[in-house]
Amino acid sequence: MHTEMRPRSSLSIFLLFFLFSSPNIQHCGAANSLSADQALSGNQTIVSKEGNFELGFFTPGNSRNYYIGIWYKTIPVQTVIWVANRATPISNTSSAELKISEDGRLVLLNSSKIPVWSSNSTPSTSNSTVAVLLDTGNLVMRDGSNTTIWQSFYHPTDTVMPGCCLGLNKITGEHQSITSWENSDNPAPGPFSASMDPDGSNQFVLVWNGSEIYWRTEFWNGQYYPRIPGTKSSTLIKFTFVNNKQRTCGMYTVLGSSFITRIMIDSSGLFRQWFWVKSTQEWQTLFTIPWFQCYDSQCGAFGICDQKSPNICRCSYGFEPGSMKEWELKVWRSGCVRKTSLRCGNKSSVGGEVEDRFLEMTNMRLPANPQYWTLGSAQDCEQFCLNNCSCNAYAYVSGCSIWTGDLRNLEQLHDADSGGGTLYLRLAASDFPASSSSHKLAISLTLSVIGGILGILCVLVGLIWAFRRRKRISMAKQVEGSLIQFTYGDLQHVTKNFSEKLGSGGFGSVFKGTLIDSTEVAVKKLEGLRQGEKQFRTEVRTLAGIQHVNVVRLRGFCSKGSKKLLVYEYMSGGSLDSHLFRNNSTVLGWKMRYQIILGIARGLAYLHEKCRECIIHCDVKPDNVLLDSDFCAKVADFGMAKLIGRDFSTVLTTMRGTIGYLAPEWISGRPITSKIDVYSFGMMLFELISGKRNTAQSADGSENFYPYLAATKGIAGDIFSLLDHGLNGAADTEEVTRVCRVACWCIQESEAHRPTMGQVVQILEGVLEVSVPPLPRALQRLMQDQSRSCDHLSSSECKDPLDQSLDFYQQVSSHKGHMNLC
Incomplete structure (x- = not known):
């Protein structure tokens, strides 16, 4: 039978085109508001009416994360x-x-359409709800x-703007406060x-670690805060204290426009007022609290x-920063740690020195x-501290004081x-700075000799x-794009000698690694590869050009003799099969499954139809679909068949479970096309619907082949009996x-009757309609064979669910016939 694809009516396509090209949805940057029928994504922004402020996605500092925030539009820096999803x-x-959600809240959805932040505003069912900057x-x-119903000034992050009142909302009981960023690269709290002071007094406090107050104002005297510079009198700024039925808070306004x-x-805990200097194009501080820098x-x-x-x-001597990265960002709360652990009274082997x-x-x-002790002299205090392993310092001022911890x-x-x-700080002797001139001379001579040796070694x-490096550069010229060529030693170091195994399959084993820039990668060691150096590089160059959001990115490779390795981006979400079949505590919802199905289809369509040459995956199954942190599906191992060569079928058929996804023409030895991937994709869809393997063993030891039941009931319209029980029926009927x-169309026996992956994407996106498919002939024959094998038994002995499903299908097909796809 021949099938064909037909688009919907011209009017439908025109309406879809008009909808998705509407300026109200795609070009929010020209407006100062976001209404219920709009969405902000990518580099789209909204700008306040006079152009002072802008709202959209931004990336702070050297971070690779994205946040929704508000920033000055007119300032080049x-x-x-304000940041919405700072955590x-x-x-x-x-x-x-x-x-704006259906209940009138402002929500941020990640790429998997999962809410990661909400305004938690008062629910409103009005479709006239609007957010205005x-x-x-x-x-x-x-x-x-x-x-x-909600405003960001009532939920500030680390900044108090003019007109924002910081204090207590008496109606809701909320305390408005501001919290520093973790550091300049991370806006997390x-x-x-x-x-305002939690004890209810009309003063403001600076708090460390949620409870420890390290600075406070004096009480509001009716006109100003005595300890805040500029609050008493200013021609540019006016500070006020509000105390009414609704709020108790402090705020300031700007007098000059x-x-x-x-x-x-x-992030260092300083409370500052900044002002913009137009002539120098920079921010300068008006005041800093505490004005003493040590608190x-x-x-x-x-x-x-x-x-x-300077910092x-x-x-001190003998100590180093606890986190060098934080100290470079001028965040010092990680403190200092000892370079050498204390010996705590143990004697050295030379001269009996402590x-x-x-x-x-x-x-x-x-x-x-401090802990105070009554001791007669400083020497006694020193010895007492030395004998106490928890003592870290002592002082002798009219008595002995020691500090532990x-x-x-x-x-x-x-x-x-x-x-x-x-203060006398306890150090290991090896970290103690030398004092005698002879000791310094010996150290100088030793350092000179070591320096000379190191100089020679450095030259070598x-x-x-x-x-x-010259050799690597000459080899790297053979690879196009940004692909990295690694040495085998590099990948040994990156993977800690291949110690953390992520998984294995017919093509080899995969190990987790971390590059020098802290980027996590997955390193695959290929097995059974007979390609030569030149051929391998040619194939890798082809794979390097494959860039798609639903295809795992190849970052680099290694080729050293028989050792062939590929370096891919690391997918923190793991493989799809781990979420479907391994008793995962979190059940994938239907919306998530549909997005995963659509992502896989788009990735395969790209490999088949958008690459320079068609790439057939040859091993489509849940094990080879990986998920990122946002559960975006990406096709993995897409280049394996290409790298292995014409003998790859030997490898594939030895892989566990793969045989259940192979198309009939492949099993029979006929030439294969991209339609074998379509067949495997169809088999995998049954598993995504049911949440279990296609072939499963029942309680009586017999094997049940799920596609039989799914094909008959799916064609007959009995859809929800096929769904994963963990979904509890929560799924869109049309989508299922x-x-x-x-x-069912994908697993048709004749490849000519199967759709292309591009057509599958259009069907899933709703561009093309799909009709009731015929029952695949291979399934019909299998059912008929089973029926004939029961001829010598009584009808009561032979009647099983598959026969019932076949009867049911025949009844339905006699009414519906064989309909085209479109």
């Missing part, structure tokens, strides 16, 4: 004043959406009666916050706050919470009259490196019907 970033924006930087949601200012708490816990454990240090915080010693640190602000709030004072003391290493029919 991107300055973000739940998304990995791409191409199919993510910011929209004002020229104050406030994002306001209004219902059909123009009543404000950090440990510092500014809010051209004056641009903001107040924020940064409680700023530098973390064992960190020393030094106001004359404010530093580590391994632990004390570093004298003069003019220090001593840490809080982590030392915090260490500060280097520079004024002799500041009241500082001498440089020559070897230059030689290898469409998928069932597509599956």
Whole structure:
């Protein structure tokens, strides 16, 4: 039988074209609002009426994550004043959406259409709900009666804008506060916050770690806050305190229309007011609180706050930053850690010297919470601390004080009259700075000899490196694009000598690795590959040009003799089969499954029809479909058949479960085309519908072949009996019907009757209609063979569900006949 594809009516196509090309949906950047029938995605933005502020997706600093935020439109330095999904970033924006939901909430959906942030506004069923970006930087949601139901000024992140009131909402009981970013690359909530004092007093406090107050204002005196500079009198800014039935809060307004200012708490815990200097095109501080730069816990454990240090915080001798990455971002709360562990009273093997010693640190602000001991002298205090393994420092000022555990709030004072003391910090002897001249001379000579040897080694290493680099460059020229050529040693290092195995199959084993830039990858060691070096590079060059959102990206390769390896992007979501068949606690919802089905179809259509040469996958099954963190489906192992060559069928047929997906023409030895992938795709659709393998063993030990039942019941219209029981019937009837029919068309015995993957995509997208397919003849023959094998039995013994399904299908087909696809 021949099948054909026919588009819907011209009017339908015109309406679809008009809908998707509508400027109200695609070009939100020209408006200052987002209505219920619009969605914001990709690089689309909305801009406030006067062009002061802009809302859209942005990426902070060196991050690879995306966030919805509001920033100044008129300032060339991107300055973000509000972030929606600061704790739940998304990995791409191409199919993510910011929209107004049916219940009137503003929601952000990731590429899998899963909500990751919501405004939690008052529910509204009016389709007139609209989100408007004002020229104050406030994002306001209004219902059909123009009543404000939510605004970003009531939910600030790290910035207080003019007109934003920080304090207590007496109606809802919410405390409006601001919280620092984790660091300049990550807007996730950090440990510092500014809010009205939780005890109910009319003053503001700065809080570390949710509970520890490290600075507070004095009480509002009716006109200003005495401890906040600029609140008493200013020609540009006016601070006010609001206390009425609705709110108790503090706010400020700008008196000059051209004056641009903001107040924020940064990732180092400083509360600053910034203003924009147009002449120099930069932000400058109007005030900083605390005005003293050293405050409680700023530098973390064992960190020393030094106001004359370029970075404010530093580590003592024998210590190093706990997180160098955070310190480079000027976030010091990770503190310092010892370079060498304490020996705690153990004797060294040379001269009986005690391994632990004390570093004298003069003019220090001593840490809080010391333990006091009555001892006669400083020597006794030192020995007492040395004998106590938990003692990290001591001081002797009219008595002995010792400190156990982590030392915090260490500060280097520079004024002799500041009241500082001498602190003795415990170090391992190997970290102790040398003091005697003879010792220094010995160290200098030793370092000179070592330096000379290292210099010679560096020259030799440089020559070897230059030689290898030249060789790598000459080899890399054979590979086009951005594909990376790795050495086998590189991949051994990246995968920690292939220690973390992700899985294995007929083509080889896959291992997890991490590149030097912290990018996670999956490294596949190919097995049974007989290709030569030149042929392998030619095939890899072809695979390097394959770039599609639904195809796993090839990042690099390695070819060393018989060792052939491919480096792919790492998919954190794992394989599709792990979510369908391995008793995963989370059941994939039908909407998610439909998006996965559509993604797989698009990936295969790209390989078949959009590449320079048609690439047949030859092994389509759930094991070879991988999911990213947003559950976007990507076809994997797409180049395996191409790399293995004409003898790949030997490998494929030895793979567990693969035989259940092979098309009839392949099994019979006839020439194969891209339609074998269509057949395998159809078989896989049955598994996505049912949530179980096509071939499963029943309780009595017999094997049940699910496609038999699915084909007959799907054609007859009994759709929901086929669904995965874990879905509890929660699925779209039209979509399930469409998928069932597509599956039946895909597994037709004659490849001429199967649709192309491009047609499958159009059907799933709703562009083409699909009719009731005929029952595949292979299934008919199998059922008839089973029926004949029961001829010697009684009817009661032979009647089984498959026979019943066949009878049912014959009854239906006598009425419907064989209908075309379109």
